[in-house]
Amino acid sequence: MWHETKASIILSVQFPIIQAGMAGGVTTPELVAAVSNAGALGMIGAGYMTADALKSAIQAVKAGTNKPFGVNLFVPEIPKVKDGELQRANELLDPVREKLGMEKVHMKPAVDVSVFFEQVEIVIRYQVPVCSFTFGIPPESVIKKLKARGTILIGTATTVEEAILNEKSGMDLVVAQGSEAGGHRGSFEGDFAHAMIGTMALVPQVADAVSIPVIAAGGIMDGRGILSSLILGAEAVQMGTAFLTTAESGAHALHKKAVLSATEDRTVVTSTFSGKPARGIENGFIREMTEYEKELPPYPIQNILTQEIRKTAAKQGNADYLAMWSGQNPRLSRELPADELVHRLAGEVDVLIGRIKEK
Numbered sequence: 344m345w346h347e348t349k350a351s352i353i354l355s356v357q358f359p360i361i362q363a364g365m366a367g368g369v370t371t372p373e374l375v376a377a378v379s380n381a382g383a384l385g386m387i388g389a390g391y392m393t394a395d396a397l398k399s400a401i402q403a404v405k406a407g408t409n410k411p412f413g414v415n416l417f418v419p420e421i422p423k424v425k426d427g428e429l430q431r432a433n434e435l436l437d438p439v440r441e442k443l444g445m446e447k448v449h450m451k452p453a454v455d456v457s458v459f460f461e462q463v464e465i466v467i468r469y470q471v472p473v474c475s476f477t478f479g480i481p482p483e484s485v486i487k488k489l490k491a492r493g494t495i496l497i498g499t500a501t502t503v504e505e506a507i508l509n510e511k512s513g514m515d516l517v518v519a520q521g522s523e524a525g526g527h528r529g530s531f532e533g534d535f536a537h538a539m540i541g542t543m544a545l546v547p548q549v550a551d552a553v554s555i556p557v558i559a560a561g562g563i564m565d566g567r568g569i570l571s572s573l574i575l576g577a578e579a580v581q582m583g584t585a586f587l588t589t590a591e592s593g594a595h596a597l598h599k600k601a602v603l604s605a606t607e608d609r610t611v612v613t614s615t616f617s618g619k620p621a622r623g624i625e626n627g628f629i630r631e632m633t634e635y636e637k638e639l640p641p642y643p644i645q646n647i648l649t650q651e652i653r654k655t656a657a658k659q660g661n662a663d664y665l666a667m668w669s670g671q672n673p674r675l676s677r678e679l680p681a682d683e684l685v686h687r688l689a690g691e692v693d694v695l696i697g698r699i700k701e702k
Contacts, residue, residue, distance in 0.1 A: 346692075348573070348579060349578045350516060350578035350579035353495060353515060353516065354384050354411060355411050356383055356410075356411060357383070358383045358685065360384070360579065360688060361384045361386060361579060361582070362375070362378040362383060362384065362582060362586045362681070363388075363560065363581050363582060363583030363586070364389070364413070364414070365594075366388035366415070366417070367391055369593050370386060373407065374591035374593070375400075376407030376412070377407075377589075377680065377682050378586065378685060379404075379408045379411060380408045380682060381682035384412065384413060385404070385413070386414070387404065387414045389416055389462055390415065390417040391417075392462070393458065394458065394462055397465050398469070411472040412472065412473070413473030413474060413495075414462075414471050414473070415475045415477060416462055416463070416476055416477070417476075418459070418478045418479035418531070420454075420641075421454050421456060422641040424641070424644050429449075429451055429640060429644070431638055432644075433449040435632065436648060436649065439652055443656060444655075445651065450647070452643075452644050452647035459481075460485070463485055463488070466494065467489065467492050467494070472494070472495060473494065473495045473496075473497065474489055474497070475496070475518070476496070476497070476514075477527070478499075478527070478529060478531055479531035480498060480512045483512070486512060495515050496513065496514045497517065497518060497558065498514035498517045498518065499518045499520055499529030501521075501528050501540065501545070502533065502537075503545075503552045504533065505529075505532050506553050509555075510554065515555060516557070516558055517553060517555055518557075518560050519549040519550075519558065519560065520581075521541050521542025521545050521560065521562060522539040522540055522561065523561040523562030523622075523670055523671040524542075524583065525621075525622050525623065525668045525669045525670035525671075526621050526668035527617065528622075530620075541561070542562055542572070543571070543575065545561075546575040547576045550575065557577045557578060558578065558579045558581050559572035560583070562670050562671050563581075564584065564585045564672045565688065565691055566689075566692040566695055567695065569688060569692050570692050570696070584602060584670040584672070584676060585676065585677070587602060587676070588678050589678075590678070595657050597657075597665060599678070601624050601667045601669070602669045602673050603673070603678060605673035606673065607671055607672065609625060609669075609673070610622050610625070610671055611629060613625075613629050613633065613636070615628060615633060615639065615645075616645070616646065616649050617642050617646035618641040618645030619641065619643075619645075619646070622669065622670065623668040623669055624673075626662060626665070626667065627664065628652075628663060649666075652664055653666055
């Protein structure tokens, strides 16, 4: 059977389908549990969670399913930002704050890397079966500690070189994330521009270069994308945008509506919201800030600076100032319960294989 792959066996799931760990409240416990109960792998997007919030989310998922699930963590980054750069960034954001009726508060964000290590301890304490990483490879001590507890580790790569580094570090599987993917890309080695490789080109090259199972990601929205990925050498797929519009998703209603009505030419790669390139639906904020993109501080500083702007816009129902991440294939997005989506995806693959056999 097509769904019996190296990845599905390692992850103990019926279908080699992983719901991406989308951070920022999209991956509710209800979504994660529903995906896992349907036979795929649900993933908590813990990137911006405190340790207590992650603990609560894990407990809620465990209350909703006894199937395997995972937690996605962001490997911390500590950029050096000068006071003058922060002042300039705040000055550029002040007109936006004014439009939203916010005070002109000039922030000096600080990055607390201790949260990442607290999250790791929570993953261990609550015996989460799978832990994936984005934005780099965690310290060797973290990898050894998790593997000693039997945690299955998944890395993220946007180039063959990054995939090889993930394998060498001890990852059990690696996501080959193509440039079609929505949200932030997992690039961490080399220049971002040179890592803009499409899924169809990236997956087979990664599959040829590493011995660990490869998980295809980026623009995969239906059975055609799943079967194509498996043919290209992947052992599973990771899907984000496809699950963003499900009933259990915690994405803002305006975000869901924007994705469901978007076309392939509406997404852009921008660092205006967070300081790190991410693919999303173009809106007023992106258009206003693009010309100043090179003046903005790197992730996560810019992300912290725009956090209250995004929260205020959400409360006001103003889509022009929301970060509406989306992959390049929004026309195939569906408004369904998560379990129904998983079953439809699997059914679509079955139909495709049946058609091929008939020819």
